[in-house]
Amino acid sequence: METKPLTAPSANAAAVRAGPLTNDAGSTMGPRVGASVVLLGTIITTLGISWDVQWHKMVGPDTFFTLPHLLLYSGSAIAGIASLVMVLMATSAQRAGHPMPRTVGGPPIRLLGGTFTAPFGYLMAGVGAALFLLYGLADLWWHSIYGFDAVLNSPSHIALFLSISITMLGSVAIFAAARDQRWGQLGIVLAIPILITFAPITTNAFANLSLPIDPTIVGIIFFSSLLLIMGAGILRRPGGAIAIAAALGILQAFLWWFSPWAAVTYAAAVGLPLRDGLAPQPPDLPSAIPMFLLVAAVVEALFWMIRTRGLNARKVMPLVGGVTGLIVADTLPLQQVLTDPTASFSAATVAVIGVAGILFGLLAGFLAARFITMLRALAPDPKEV
Amino acid sequence: MNTRIRPPRTRQYHRLAVAALVTAALSLAGAAPAMASAPVKVVHTERVQVGPYGVTVGFSVWPIRAMRSLDFTFLPDGGIVGKSGKLLLNGPGIKPDERVTPLVRHPRKLDSWGLDVKALNAPGAYSFGFAIDGPFGHGDGTLQGVTVLNQPGPPLGSSWTVGSLPFLGLVVVLVVAWRRIRPGRQPLAI
Structure with a gap:
C-alpha cells in the first residue's frame, strides 16, 4: 500500500486552494450520498445491536437469522458497499484525470500499486466492514467450539465490535473532511453520537478481569468525553457541543423506546414469551448512554473561555477533558439510580468512578486536541488557516 | 491489428460500482429472517432430592467444558405448575x-425451569442448589460435584x-x- 503523506493544515492549504474545490450542489451530490449511506449503515448497526441486546435480555432464543442480527449485518454491509462504491468512483475519477478533492473522504490512498485510489475515510469505513465480514466467519468458528453464548465479551464478538467501531470512525473522518460544508457539519453532529453510543461496548473485552471499576463505565466516561470534545473541536463553532449532545439525546430517547418495543413485538410475532422474572430495568444500551446536555454546556463554556481569552487551546484541552470526565463520572451513577430501581452505588464506588473520570478525562482531552488536528489535516480548509 | 474498441477504464469502475450495488440489494432482499430456535436436547440427566420434591437436572452437553455454553433444565416431578423457588449456583466460574x-x-x-x-467459565467442581416452595411445602437440596473440564479450543491468549x-x-494507523x-x-x- 502506498500512501500520500498526511501533512499539517498549513502545508496543504495552498494546494487545496488550487484544487478543484467543488461547493456547488450538483458536484457534491455524490459525496453527500456516499457519506450519508455510510452513516445510514452505522445507524442501522446501532439499532441492531440495541435491539439484539434487549432481545437476549427479555426473550432469549437465538438463531443466526434473527431480525436484530439482520440489522447488525446489513448495517455493516451497507456501509462497506457504499465505501467500496466511493473508492471505485474515486479510482475512476483519478484515472479520468479529475481526482476527487480531499473534501471527499480525505486524502487519497493509493492501493495495490495505484490500481485503486481510496479516500482515507472511505478506506477506513470499508476496511472496518471487511473486517466485520472476516470476524463474522471467525465468530461462526468460535460458536462451533463454544456454543451460541449470548455474551458480549468473547474474542470474536469484541473483534466484531472493534470492526464496527472502525467503520464508525471512518464515517467521522468522512464528515470531518467535508466540515466546511453544511452537510459535513450535520454529519459530524450525527456520526459522533453513534460512536459515543457504540465505542464503550468494546470495553467489555476487560469484563473478565478483576478491576476496581467496571471497565464499561470507564469506557463510557473516556469515549464520551473524547468524542464530545473532538466533535465540538472539529465543528469549531459555538453550539457544536450542544448540538452533538442534543443529537445523542434524541438517539438515546429513540433507542429507549425502540429496543424493548422491538423485542416485545418481535417475540409476539414469532410466538415466543418474554423471560420469567424480568427486573423492572431500563433498556441496556440506551440507559448506558450518558445524558450529558449539562456536560455539553460546560464544554461550550470552556471553549468560549479559550476563544475569548486567547488561551492556548492545545494546552488547555486536557483540563477541559478532566472537567468533562469528572462531570460525566459524577452524573452517571446518578443517572443510573434515577432510571434503574435495581441500581445502587456505594460512596466508595462513586469516589473511584470520580477519580477515574478525572484521569481518563485528562487523557481524553489530551487526545481530543491531537485528533482534532489530525482530522482537520484530512482536508485542510483554507478558511481555517 | 486489434480493431476492438476497448471501453475506457473509468467505465469499468462505474460498472463495478453498479454491480456492487445490485449485489448488495439482492443479497439483503434474499436474507429473509427466520426465527426457528432449536429445541433443547437433553443428553444427560442427574437426580437431586429437594425436600419433598424430586428434581431432574438436564444437560444439553455432557461432559461439560469450561466456557462451552449449554442448556440446563430443572424439572421437578409433576412439573413446575404451582411451584416456585431459587437456584443457588456455586463454583469457580460463578460471579x-x-x-x-x-x-x-x-x-x-417452557414446561421446565432452566438456564x-x-x-x-472456569474448570472445577460446581454445585446446583435448589430452594423450592410448592404444594408439599418448602424443600432444599443440592446437586454436588458437577465437574467442569478444561476449556476446548486453542489457548485463550491466542484467541484474544x-x-x-x-x-x-x-x-498503527493512528501512530503513522x-x-x-x-x-x-x-x-x-x-
Whole structure:
C-alpha cells in the first residue's frame, strides 16, 4: 500500500486552494450520498445491536437469522458497499484525470500499486466492514467450539465490535473532511453520537478481569468525553457541543423506546414469551448512554473561555477533558439510580468512578486536541488557516 | 491489428460500482429472517432430592467444558405448575450476582425451569442448589460435584490476540498519522 503523506493544515492549504474545490450542489451530490449511506449503515448497526441486546435480555432464543442480527449485518454491509462504491468512483475519477478533492473522504490512498485510489475515510469505513465480514466467519468458528453464548465479551464478538467501531470512525473522518460544508457539519453532529453510543461496548473485552471499576463505565466516561470534545473541536463553532449532545439525546430517547418495543413485538410475532422474572430495568444500551446536555454546556463554556481569552487551546484541552470526565463520572451513577430501581452505588464506588473520570478525562482531552488536528489535516480548509 | 474498441477504464469502475450495488440489494432482499430456535436436547440427566420434591437436572452437553455454553433444565416431578423457588449456583466460574437467582422457565423449554445457553467459565467442581416452595411445602437440596473440564479450543491468549488485531491495526494507523502530522506541534484553534 502506498500512501500520500498526511501533512499539517498549513502545508496543504495552498494546494487545496488550487484544487478543484467543488461547493456547488450538483458536484457534491455524490459525496453527500456516499457519506450519508455510510452513516445510514452505522445507524442501522446501532439499532441492531440495541435491539439484539434487549432481545437476549427479555426473550432469549437465538438463531443466526434473527431480525436484530439482520440489522447488525446489513448495517455493516451497507456501509462497506457504499465505501467500496466511493473508492471505485474515486479510482475512476483519478484515472479520468479529475481526482476527487480531499473534501471527499480525505486524502487519497493509493492501493495495490495505484490500481485503486481510496479516500482515507472511505478506506477506513470499508476496511472496518471487511473486517466485520472476516470476524463474522471467525465468530461462526468460535460458536462451533463454544456454543451460541449470548455474551458480549468473547474474542470474536469484541473483534466484531472493534470492526464496527472502525467503520464508525471512518464515517467521522468522512464528515470531518467535508466540515466546511453544511452537510459535513450535520454529519459530524450525527456520526459522533453513534460512536459515543457504540465505542464503550468494546470495553467489555476487560469484563473478565478483576478491576476496581467496571471497565464499561470507564469506557463510557473516556469515549464520551473524547468524542464530545473532538466533535465540538472539529465543528469549531459555538453550539457544536450542544448540538452533538442534543443529537445523542434524541438517539438515546429513540433507542429507549425502540429496543424493548422491538423485542416485545418481535417475540409476539414469532410466538415466543418474554423471560420469567424480568427486573423492572431500563433498556441496556440506551440507559448506558450518558445524558450529558449539562456536560455539553460546560464544554461550550470552556471553549468560549479559550476563544475569548486567547488561551492556548492545545494546552488547555486536557483540563477541559478532566472537567468533562469528572462531570460525566459524577452524573452517571446518578443517572443510573434515577432510571434503574435495581441500581445502587456505594460512596466508595462513586469516589473511584470520580477519580477515574478525572484521569481518563485528562487523557481524553489530551487526545481530543491531537485528533482534532489530525482530522482537520484530512482536508485542510483554507478558511481555517 | 486489434480493431476492438476497448471501453475506457473509468467505465469499468462505474460498472463495478453498479454491480456492487445490485449485489448488495439482492443479497439483503434474499436474507429473509427466520426465527426457528432449536429445541433443547437433553443428553444427560442427574437426580437431586429437594425436600419433598424430586428434581431432574438436564444437560444439553455432557461432559461439560469450561466456557462451552449449554442448556440446563430443572424439572421437578409433576412439573413446575404451582411451584416456585431459587437456584443457588456455586463454583469457580460463578460471579457474585449469579449465585442466587429465581428459578425461571427455560425460554426454549417452557414446561421446565432452566438456564439457556449458559457457560461456566472456569474448570472445577460446581454445585446446583435448589430452594423450592410448592404444594408439599418448602424443600432444599443440592446437586454436588458437577465437574467442569478444561476449556476446548486453542489457548485463550491466542484467541484474544487474533481478536485484538483490529485494535492493533487502528493503533498503527493512528501512530503513522501522528508521526506525519505531529499534532502536538500544530497550533489549535477551536
